[in-house]
Amino acid sequence: SYISSSEITQEWMDSTETAYGLMNDLISEANTLMLAGLSDTVSADERVNDYAVQIEGILEQAVAIANTSYDDKYLFSGYQLNTKPFSIVTTDTTDPDTGETTTVTTVEYAGDDGQMTRELSPGVTVTLNSDGEASFNDFFNALILAKEGLETDDSTKMNTALANLT
Numbered sequence: 001s002y003i004s005s006s007e008i009t010q011e012w013m014d015s016t017e018t019a020y021g022l023m024n025d026l027i028s029e030a031n032t033l034m035l036a037g038l039s040d041t042v043s044a045d046e047r048v049n050d051y052a053v054q055i056e057g058i059l060e061q062a063v064a065i066a067n068t069s070y071d072d073k074y075l076f077s078g079y080q081l082n083t084k085p086f087s088i089v090t091t092d093t094t095d096p097d098t099g100e101t102t103t104v105t106t107v108e109y110a111g112d113d114g115q116m117t118r119e120l121s122p123g124v125t126v127t128l129n130s131d132g133e134a135s136f137n138d139f140f141n142a143l144i145l146a147k148e149g150l151e152t153d154d155s156t157k158m159n160t161a162l163a164n165l166t
Helices: 002-037 044-066 132-152 155-164
Strands: 086-094 101-109 117-121 124-127
Touching (some): 002 132, 002 155, 044 101, 044 132, 101 132
Antiparallel strands (some): 086 101
16 A cells, blocks of 8 residues: 555655764764874874774774665665675785785675665655665775775875765
8 A cells, every 4th residue: 555655665764864864973973083093193003003993993883884774674785675785895915025914995785776666656656775885885985995094104095085084
């Protein structure tokens, strides 16, 4: 029925709005951390052992929020409702020249860009979900760059990450 469809749609959209609100809170938190981390009064050791650890925690929280579900269906996985859309992947790479090992962090997306619609009344449809990859990847990548910049005391990476934290 249209009433049932409308109620489910409203609950789904409320859950989505809550997730976006929580993600905006994390963006603000990350901005505050990066501004503080860029300060000349912060040592390289503090950047590695404090600020980078906090940014990593924000990344983990952000991925958890992006994996929000409603009624056992993932909100941000497109048509892949039963597939957890995001996962943090770390890979070790070794420089063949120096032998130095570097850990690379990425966030992988397992959903698709499918958009579900619901008919609320004759001729009235709404899009129910959002493209998770388009919604969150820039933020995830900025957090990863921020963490790398803090860990390596690279002010260029830190500034670029701060500019991309939107």
